[in-house]
Structure formats: C-alpha cells, structure tokens
Amino acid sequence: MSIFASRTDVLFSQLRGDGLWKQLQTIEGPMDAEVSMVVGGKPRKVLCFCSNNYLGLANHPEVIESGVRALKDYGAGTASVRFICGTFGPHWTLEATIARLMGTQASYSFVSAWTANEAVFPTFCEPGDIIISDELNHACIIDSIRLATTIKKGVHKAVYRNNVLEGEKSLRAALQAARANKDVTGQIWVVTDGVFSMEGSIADLPAMRRMCDEFDAMLVVDDSHGHGVMGRLGRGTHEHWGMVEGGSERGRVDLFTGTLGKALGGGAGGFVAGSQQAIDLLVQRGRPTLFSNALPVTIAASANTAIEIMLREPGRVQKLKDNVQYARTKLKAAGFDVLPSPTAICPIIVHDTAKAIAMSKRLLELGVFVIGFGYPVVPEGHARLRCQISAAHSTQHIDALVDALKRL
Numbered sequence: 001m002s003i004f005a006s007r008t009d010v011l012f013s014q015l016r017g018d019g020l021w022k023q024l025q026t027i028e029g030p031m032d033a034e035v036s037m038v039v040g041g042k043p044r045k046v047l048c049f050c051s052n053n054y055l056g057l058a059n060h061p062e063v064i065e066s067g068v069r070a071l072k073d074y075g076a077g078t079a080s081v082r083f084i085c086g087t088f089g090p091h092w093t094l095e096a097t098i099a100r101l102m103g104t105q106a107s108y109s110f111v112s113a114w115t116a117n118e119a120v121f122p123t124f125c126e127p128g129d130i131i132i133s134d135e136l137n138h139a140c141i142i143d144s145i146r147l148a149t150t151i152k153k154g155v156h157k158a159v160y161r162n163n164v165l166e167g168e169k170s171l172r173a174a175l176q177a178a179r180a181n182k183d184v185t186g187q188i189w190v191v192t193d194g195v196f197s198m199e200g201s202i203a204d205l206p207a208m209r210r211m212c213d214e215f216d217a218m219l220v221v222d223d224s225h226g227h228g229v230m231g232r233l234g235r236g237t238h239e240h241w242g243m244v245e246g247g248s249e250r251g252r253v254d255l256f257t258g259t260l261g262k263a264l265g266g267g268a269g270g271f272v273a274g275s276q277q278a279i280d281l282l283v284q285r286g287r288p289t290l291f292s293n294a295l296p297v298t299i300a301a302s303a304n305t306a307i308e309i310m311l312r313e314p315g316r317v318q319k320l321k322d323n324v325q326y327a328r329t330k331l332k333a334a335g336f337d338v339l340p341s342p343t344a345i346c347p348i349i350v351h352d353t354a355k356a357i358a359m360s361k362r363l364l365e366l367g368v369f370v371i372g373f374g375y376p377v378v379p380e381g382h383a384r385l386r387c388q389i390s391a392a393h394s395t396q397h398i399d400a401l402v403d404a405l406k407r408l
C-alpha cells in the first residue's frame with residue numbers, strides 16, 4: 001500500500017469513528033424550496049434550507065431558457081482561454097451588467113468566485129505591499145493571500161479579529177503596525193467578506209472605508225453572500241450601508257469579488273469588479289485569466305438573466321427580507337439563539353461537530369435538509385447548523401423548519 005493510501009485510511013477511520021464523515025446527498029431535479037432527494041435509492045421530497053439559492057432564481061424559466069439558448073447558439077464553449085480565442089458576446093454582456101450592478105467601471109468573469117479571489121492578490125500585489133485580512137474571511141481569500149505571499153517574496157500579511165475595527169488585534173491596530181513597518185513600502189490592502197458566510201454577520205463597510213482612507217489603503221470586499229441579498233435592490237452589503245449613490249471614487253469599495261453560484265442564478269462562476277485599470281491588469285497578468293478557460297457561455301447568459309430579473313423585480317429581494325425576518329422571529333420564539341442580522345444566514349450554534357452532523361441527519365429524517373458545519377469549515381468548538389432562507393420559501397416552509405428543529 002502506498003504511503004498516501006495508508007495515511008488516508010487512518011484519517012478516514014478517525015473521521016468515521018468521531019462521527020465527522022461527510023455524506024454527499026443526491027438531488028434529482030432542480031434546486032428549489034422543496035427538492036427531490038435520493039434517500040435509500042428512492043426520491044423523497046424534502047424542504048431545502050441549506051442552498052444559497054437566495055432569490056429562488058436557480059430554477060426560473062427565463063434563467064433556464066437563456067442558458068439553453070446560449071448553449072444552442074454558441075455550443076459548449078470555445079475550448080480556449082479568453083485571451084486566445086475564448087471570449088463570446090455573452091461574456092461582455094455579463095461583465096457590463098455586473099459592472100452596472102456593482103457601480104464600478106468594469107468587471108471580469110471567472111469559472112468560480114474561488115478562482116476570482118485567487119486571481120486578486122497574486123496579480124495585484126507587489127513586494128512591499130501588505131494584505132490585512134479579517135480572521136473569518138472565506139477560505140479562498142486566505143488562499144489568495146497565501147499564494148501572493150508565497151510567490152512574491154516581500155508581500156506581507158496581517159490578520160485582525162472578526163469585525164473588530166478599534167482596539168487590540170483590530171483593523172486599526174493592523175493598519176498602524178503596517179504604517180510603522182519599514183518593509184511596508186507599497187500598497188496597503190484591506191480585505192473582508194461583506195457577509196460572513198458562517199456567521200451571517202456583516203462588515204461595517206462605511207467605517208472600514210473611512211479607516212482605509214486614513215491609511216491610504218485599498219478596500220476589497222468579497223460579497224458572495226451579500227449580492228442578491230443585501231440592500232433594497234440586492235446590490236450587496238455596500239448598498240445596505242448606503243454606499244451606492246454618489247460619492248467620489250474614494251468613497252466606495254475599491255474592488256468587489258462575488259459569485260454567480262448563489263443568488264445570481266446559482267449555476268457557477270464568479271467575478272471581480274473594480275476600476276478599468278484593475279480589470280485590465282487581470283486580463284494582462286492574472287494567471288487564472290491567462291491559463292484557464294472562460295466561464296461556460298450557457299452560465300454567462302443565465303447569470304445575466306438572473307441579474308436582470310433581480311433588478312426588474314425588487315419584490316423578490318423584499319420577499320427574501322420578509323422571510324428572513326419571519327424565520328429569525330420564529331427561531332427566537334422557539335428558544336434558538338440566532339445571531340441578530342439582516343442576512344439570510346441563520347446559524348444555530350451547537351459547538352460539537354459530531355452533534356451538528358447528527359442533528360442534520362435527524363432533521364433529514366424529519367423531511368428538512370439543513371447542513372451541520374464543523375471543523376475545518378468553522379473553528380473547533382463552533383460547530384453549527386446553518387439555516388439559509390430563500391425568497392422561494394413560503395411561511396409554511398419556515399414553520400415546518402422551526403417545528404422540525406423543536407422536535408430535535
């Protein structure tokens with residue numbers, strides 16, 4: 001047996017023994033409030049409270065139709081990276097739509113938000129720069145920073161406590177330390193999730209912007225769980241904070257990253273949105289842009305339609321907000337401790353990973369699909385059930401979720 005096979009065997013028996021083994025579930029049919037899950041080889045209807053299909057657009061007839069039309073018109077793809085011969089019209093259309101949505105000069109699409117984030121720091125940072133990151137930022141931001149600091153010697157990094165802007169281990173403390181560090185001679189970058197994916201909490205973007213201005217730092221926001229959810233039109237956490245209209249370029253977020261695989265169609269794909277100069281630099285120098293194929297055109301077209309629907313039907317974002325309010329009130333009334341927040345992520349902390357997984361299994365038996373998260377997705381001791389609310393849910397669906405949780 002190879003070394004790899006024997007050490008992996010050991011890991012697997014540990015995971016199984018500790019009740020930490022992750023079981024992939026099969027869904028037959030589209031993502032919706034109710035999904036058809038294969039249980040014991042047979043399809044069974046269950047209520048889905050763990051998808052990021054926040055606006056219920058993954059199964060929208062127009063979103064499907066746009067994807068099908070693009071597939072018929074353009075085929076499966078160009079079999080090439082963008083700069084060689086890999087750009088179709090729908091890529092430009094989507095990127096113009098995203099730039100309009102984000103209020104930026106330009107945007108560029110990727111096969112995932114993971115790839116988009118991973119392109120950012122290794123492309124934009126140079127020796128002498130420092131990247132200051134919230135401790136709860138998504139794994140792809142962390143990996144992007146690791147990559148940048150590994151491949152470019154002299155790129156520095158610092159981490160501040162989640163959402164702590166002043167005091168010990170705060171963003172301000174990290175900025176002050178950066179300014180005092182004689183090796184930091186270049187750009188200071190501050191990066192945060194807009195909505196923290198495991199907490200459902202949000203970053204205080206106006207305060208962060210002010211602080212970035214004080215220290216001449218660039219502000220980068222990954223709003224994968226905020227786009228389609230936050231603000232009146234679903235433009236994101238910056239819209240929630242009133243940072244969309246007016247203001248000089250410095251009054252805003254410098255660079256957004258986001259996903260098309262959640263509220264904005266749910267297929268896959270991600271993007272970077274920012275100044276024309278930043279996007280041009282990604283096109284000229286980004287390794288994922290130079291060495292990896294384009295977003296499949298069918299997804300570019302369906303994501304574009306999803307954004308158009310979101311903007312023309314603001315009632316959808318409002319329905320999500322109403323559902324979130326309803327769910328949070330009901331969960332609280334039932335005695336569950338959910339963090340107060342306007343986001344669609346309602347985590348119920350149970351601490352122990354094996355317990356979270358066992359609770360998730362029991363919920364499924366009760367016809368409700370909610371995933372239990374533990375280490376390494378969240379820190380040890382912070383395991384949780386993460387309930388995610390969608391505009392596709394009815395109040396009856398939410399009542400059924402709360403009833404099932406109460407039966408646990």
Ligand SMILES: Cc1ncc(COP(=O)(O)O)c(C=O)c1O
Pocket residue numbers: 111112113114115117138140193197222223224225258259260261268269270
């Ligand atoms: C904050 C954040 N950024 C990035 C990603 C990655 O998105 P994608 O699935 O498009 O790679 C996720 C997905 O969970 C996320 O929550």
